[in-house]
Amino acid sequence: MDFLNTSFTPDGAPAEAIGDGRSFIDWLVRAALLDADDAARWKRRFHTEALDAAAAEARKVRQWVQEWISKWRDAPAANYEREVRRLNALIERASSYRELVVTKGGLQMTERLEIGAADDLIALVAAQIAMFIVTEQPTLVKRCAGPTCTLWFLDRTKAHRRLFCSAAACGNRAKVAAFRKRQRAN
Structure with missing residues (x-):
């Protein structure tokens, strides 16, 4: 639900939580979809223009998801194959693997994310949207x-x-x- 609420109107004035690439990455951290170390690494790795383009795509995806959720809410048994294909295409843009790491508390299993381009960050959001759809x-x-x-x-x-x-x-x-x-x- 947090992603749907990244555009809001407090006191009637429009506000945007993912207005640019840096704010998009910051939002991913606040939403616990990205840790601070990865966020810092990707802010250094990707140019501002690429991050801004990723944020613009995220805003378009948000609009699409809001429309889909509205339809799904009113007709949950309808055929959503097209929406599922689009969401899966977004999810596939990133890959992940599990890794054993040494932490202060001992050994821990963690999931590492492979992002090839800034606009692949949307895969993090898409995976959460998919989980939301199947669990709520x-x-x-x-x-x-x-x-x-x-x-x-x-x-x-x-x-x-x-x-x-x-x-x-x-x-x-x-x-x-x-x-x-x-x-x-x-």
């Missing part, structure tokens, strides 16, 4: 009902009737607006 229930995926909010969330409430991304933010705004409307009517 489509009926629990919702968009915030706030009139200016663009955030997505998983409704984990018992009754599955959650409307807002945050009760403290959008939910409170809706309650205040309803209260003011009632006050004006009186």
Whole structure:
């Protein structure tokens, strides 16, 4: 869900979390899809233009995934072969291997990622999207009902009737607006 929410409208003003290549890599670290050492290595290895192109592709993929998730939420049993092929093509752009490493805590198995070009970083996101699709229930995926909010969330409430991304933010705004409307009517 985090990837879908990298473009948002706090207080009605559009904001972009992956506006350029460096911010895309920083977001991958915050999302725990990339560790800080690899992030630093790839920032040094790839030119700014290549990283910016990777971020631009990520924004396009985000738009496509938002559209797909909306369809999937409304029709989970539909045929999504085309979407699956496209997602698999993105996943295949990177390869990984397992490696035994020595750490301060002892031996540890780790997964190493092979990235040939900056735009292959999207494979990290694509793999997470695929995992999301196969593990989550489509009926629990919702968009915030706030009139200016663009955030997505998983409704984990018992009754599955959650409307807002945050009760403290959008939910409170809706309650205040309803209260003011009632006050004006009186």
